[in-house]
Amino acid sequence: MKYKLGLPLCGLAVLCGAMPLFAQSDLDQRVGKEMDSLVATYKHLHENPELSTQEKESSALIAAELRKLGYDVTDHFGQYDSPGLVSYGIVGVLRNGLGPTVYVRTDMDALPIIENTGLPYASHVKVKRPDGAEVGVMHACGHDIHMSVFIGTARMLAQLKSQWSGTLILIGQPAEEMVSGASAMLRAGLFTKFPKPDYVLALHDGSDMPAGKVSWREGTLLAGADSVDITVRGVGGHGAAPQATKDPILIASEIVVALQTIVSREMDPQLPTVVTVGSFHAGTKHNIIPDEAHLQLTVRTMNPQQREKVLAAITRIANGIAAAAGVPAERAPVIEVAKDYVPATINNPELTRRVAAALERGLGKENVLPGKAAMASEDFSLYALQDPKPPICMFQLGAADPAKWQAAMQNGTHLPGPHSPEFAPVPEPTIRTGVKAMTSAVLELLKK
Numbered sequence: 001m002k003y004k005l006g007l008p009l010c011g012l013a014v015l016c017g018a019m020p021l022f023a024q025s026d027l028d029q030r031v032g033k034e035m036d037s038l039v040a041t042y043k044h045l046h047e048n049p050e051l052s053t054q055e056k057e058s059s060a061l062i063a064a065e066l067r068k069l070g071y072d073v074t075d076h077f078g079q080y081d082s083p084g085l086v087s088y089g090i091v092g093v094l095r096n097g098l099g100p101t102v103y104v105r106t107d108m109d110a111l112p113i114i115e116n117t118g119l120p121y122a123s124h125v126k127v128k129r130p131d132g133a134e135v136g137v138m139h140a141c142g143h144d145i146h147m148s149v150f151i152g153t154a155r156m157l158a159q160l161k162s163q164w165s166g167t168l169i170l171i172g173q174p175a176e177e178m179v180s181g182a183s184a185m186l187r188a189g190l191f192t193k194f195p196k197p198d199y200v201l202a203l204h205d206g207s208d209m210p211a212g213k214v215s216w217r218e219g220t221l222l223a224g225a226d227s228v229d230i231t232v233r234g235v236g237g238h239g240a241a242p243q244a245t246k247d248p249i250l251i252a253s254e255i256v257v258a259l260q261t262i263v264s265r266e267m268d269p270q271l272p273t274v275v276t277v278g279s280f281h282a283g284t285k286h287n288i289i290p291d292e293a294h295l296q297l298t299v300r301t302m303n304p305q306q307r308e309k310v311l312a313a314i315t316r317i318a319n320g321i322a323a324a325a326g327v328p329a330e331r332a333p334v335i336e337v338a339k340d341y342v343p344a345t346i347n348n349p350e351l352t353r354r355v356a357a358a359l360e361r362g363l364g365k366e367n368v369l370p371g372k373a374a375m376a377s378e379d380f381s382l383y384a385l386q387d388p389k390p391p392i393c394m395f396q397l398g399a400a401d402p403a404k405w406q407a408a409m410q411n412g413t414h415l416p417g418p419h420s421p422e423f424a425p426v427p428e429p430t431i432r433t434g435v436k437a438m439t440s441a442v443l444e445l446l447k448k
């Protein structure tokens with residue numbers, strides 16, 4: 001028999017299928033025993049957040065936990081683009097016989113935000129930026145919840161080795177918020193120096209679901225994100241002699257307005273698209289028409305074809321408006337799409353359906369909901385694009401205080417979510433649910 005009995009067992013449970021009832025109660029009990037320690041770890045991580053690329057202590061804590069549990073741990077794994085920057089990536093391998101290889105990823109970094117939750121374990125950490133300015137540091141994206149769930153999952157799967165067969169690889173990824181950590185680990189040979197993945201799993205918390213619930217979505221979960229810089233080049237001159245100039249401020253203004261027609265008139269209304277101009281800089285003085293104006297855009301799309309279409313439209317509109325204003329071809333706008341774009345996070349449908357079924361068995365059907373796509377972005381998407389291009393699945397973990405969530409629903413308001421200085425996940429039952437969910441998903445993929 002594969003499973004130890006946690007509770008008295010009725011014959012019916014055995015008839016219900018391979019593992020559901022008694023395995024689940026066994027998992028419940030095991031997770032329950034770890035909760036005090038996991039919540040303490042969570043509060044410690046929350047109080048001691050580290051910015052992207054600086055996850056020294058958080059990664060050391062994870063590495064120590066995994067080593068204690070018998071994982072074969074590689075630390076400081078990863079190679080950033082910028083030489084000299086240390087990567088704090090962690091890879092923990094647990095080999096347990098024949099079978100597939102499942103990767104589970106947590107992120108580890110916090111955000112430059114001054115925490116305003118008023119929680120007893122709120123962060124008071126402040127750091128100096130390279131320009132000398134002081135910034136607060138806060139786990140405002142809940143990566144501390146992710147790390148706590150990850151440690152809990154590591155413990156469960158080490159304890160439950162008799163119930164699965166295969167290779168489990170737990171990765172602590174740095175610098176998610178800068179979307180450079182996944183590529184740093186992949187660049188360093190994550191999928192070649194360690195066993196090749198058959199599946200890659202992750203979760204993300206949020207305040208749009210009460211703690212105790214999870215949601216899943218097959219296909220696109222998160223948008224792809226591009227940063228685009230447009231330099232509009234005109235012909236500068238005296239503000240009182242506009243006839244002798246090509247005013248880049250006016251041209252750039254027309255471009256900003258015309259860009260809005262991409263979403264409203266060119267894209268399928270059923271397919272979410274965002275084109276936002278977040279920065280517009282030009283000029284030095286009242287009476288000078290400058291030579292140039294600079295625009296900075298963020299673009300969010302849900303698939304590669306849509307991305308190509310939007311980027312082409314931006315180029316066409318910027319060039320067209322400049323030409324219409326009489327800007328000579330050699331002074332056409334310079335349009336730069338940043339190299340570090342993040343593709344859309346697209347959950348493999350078959351894997352996601354398997355994970356969803358495991359979540360329903362692990363948490364109860366009533367706690368597993370259909371999820372929605374969001375326009376936020378994640379570098380988790382990159383794991384799906386690296387050879388051997390494994391199927392990936394990220395599911396979402398409710399982290400809102402259930403009573404506050406209920407009140408917000410009734411009032412038609414929203415609780416502060418990720419990236420808010422007031423984002424305050426409830427540790428219980430969020431972490432408990434996360435550990436049960438991720439453990440159930442891995443057990444399904446590595447079942448004997």
Ligand SMILES: [Zn+2]
Binds near residue numbers: 141418
């Ligand atoms: Zn974030």
Ligand SMILES: [Zn+2]
Binds near residue numbers: 107141204
């Ligand atoms: Zn995040």
